[in-house]
Amino acid sequence: MIIRDLNEAKGTERHIHSDGWDSVRLLLKSDNMGFSFHITTIHANAELEMHYKNHLESVYCVDGTGSIEDLATGEIHQIRPGVMYALDQHDKHILRANDKPMIMACVFNPPVTGKEVHQEDGSYALEAEEA
């Protein structure tokens, strides 16, 4: 049994910081769960274009409000606590936070190793592509 606490993991190597967001990885590939689990904060007023070509991701809003724009259809879906989106088609999208941070519980399949970097196209590299 693995026990981890978001508040203890903040500020450790599990906590990564990027432009407009930061993320605490509570489960990574090395935990052998077959998925990774992250608590990600989208900073207030952030606008993030993302495209996870190599991963499926689900995102559940725990706190805050914003929106997600599906770049394939142009549709904009409002995000508030209780709303989940799942990028089952590796959907290219723009995530926008309103004037407070959004706290999101994120699941990635395949699991993130913790060594990925966001590439210029907004995707994470697959582990094999990092070599």
Next chain:
Amino acid sequence: MIIRDLNEAKGTERHIHSDGWDSVRLLLKSDNMGFSFHITTIHANAELEMHYKNHLESVYCVDGTGSIEDLATGEIHQIRPGVMYALDQHDKHILRANDKPMIMACVFNPPVTGKEVHQEDGSYALEAEEA
């Protein structure tokens, strides 16, 4: 892209009720994400012995407090918002809620189909075993 809202899913077939807990399945096997994602409420003062023999599960506490007892070691871990436990060893455990409900974001691998029932031993049957 899949968009689902916890509040809209409550009271639908996605919302299942059991003794001491209820759960809204926002993602199931049929969504082809490779995991399922549930928002589960552990009722106030519930004490639940569980053993997922066929699934790995991670559970992140969004609200409420309680504890998890690892029946292999006897250890008791306190649960509060921000604490996650992962049953990476199919750990037999007792989950206890304090005097308010606990709201948990749960990930299952393999994904739950939505047709499982909790068996007498506290596990979910695998799909193949249901036939």
